[in-house]
Amino acid sequence: MSRFVSLAALTSAVVLTLAACGSNNEEKKAxxxxxxxxxxxxxxxxxxxxxxxxxxxxxxxxxxxxxxxxxxxxxxxxxxxxxxxxxxxxxxxxxxxxxxxxxxxxxxxxxxxxxxxxxxVAEDKEAPARPEKLAGKSDGARAARLSWAEATGDQGITSYDIYQGGSKIHSVAGDATTAHITRLRPGTHYRFTVTARDAADNASPQSSAVEITTPRGPGDDPDTAPIDFRAGTHAADGAHYVDMSWLAPETGTDVPSYQIYLDGTFATTLIWGGEAPKGRATYSVFLSKKAGETYRVKLRAKLPDGNWGKFSPERTVVTGEARP
Incomplete structure (x- = not known):
């Protein structure tokens, strides 16, 4: 089912709630x-x-x-x-x-x-030494294993924090020098660092980075762009809309949201309010009140690891033209 968004709202996030089929008991299923x-x-x-x-x-x-x-x-x-x-x-x-x-x-x-x-511990403002000798390797197409040398600190090490890029993604005990990282994507490049933390909550400088590329396993497709993206237009109440439809990229899980771009510029974020559509998804966005105007439209999916995937092919539409 399609919903429309006004031009004034094109720069803000849009929440699209799809009506679920079935009984109230199914809708309330825990x-x-x-x-x-x-x-x-x-x-x-x-x-x-x-x-x-x-x-x-x-x-x-x-x-x-x-x-x-x-x-x-x-x-x-x-x-x-x-x-x-x-x-x-x-x-x-x-x-x-x-x-x-x-x-x-x-x-x-x-x-x-x-x-x-x-x-x-007694007042302590001295951070631990940074972890050294960080190493890592992929563990299949969707995981990685990291290891490092034990860090030193005057109050001992309470935990190690693992970062992917600039985001903290995991913590392990202070006596551990390894970590298993899961929920990665096949055929994707990652950059990891580690910091040490003491009981006074002082954090060390980040370790040197280790870079890992997960392999592409049998049946894995690193192409994260929406599939079979189509676009047309329709008119209603004196306004023209772009009508989009696509299949979600195969990420191994449902895709929760998409970014939509018009003429190369971010327009809005589509967030499924409930369960993501099964099969072909559809969505409509307001374009103009004038016929004969040309627009370019594309979109990309939010992936399970929080990154944005590749863009769909860009489609060109003209207001007032019939749907394909």
């Missing part, structure tokens, strides 16, 4: 509990909480993080990790997570994971 929960103390007063997306991730609106029985944080759907701060040193805590859908249904809470923050 997702499964988030799995793979890990909790790692980052310092004497903070922990890093991380989990996997449920299998019904296309309908997830967000997550709720609990400390014991108390909800402490709402997290948007695109994030599956947070740092919890303001904790007490030498204290035991438990954490759990549950998912929330667009229709207001909640998953069961994940199993609780226990963690104890390390003891407080």
């Amino acid at each position: 997702p499964s509990a988030p799995a793979g929960l890990t909790v790692q103390a980052g310092s004497a007063t903070s922990v890093h909480v991380m989990w996997n997306q449920p299998s019904e991730k296309a309908g997830i609106k967000g997550y709720e993080v609990y400390r014991g029985a108390t909800k402490i944080k709402d997290v948007p759907a695109e994030k599956t990790m947070i740092d919890v701060t303001g904790l007490k040193p030498s204290t035991a805590y438990t954490f759990s997570v549950r998912a929330r859908t667009e229709n207001g249904a909640f998953s069961p809470r994940s199993g609780e994971i226990a963690v104890t923050t390390p003891a407080a």
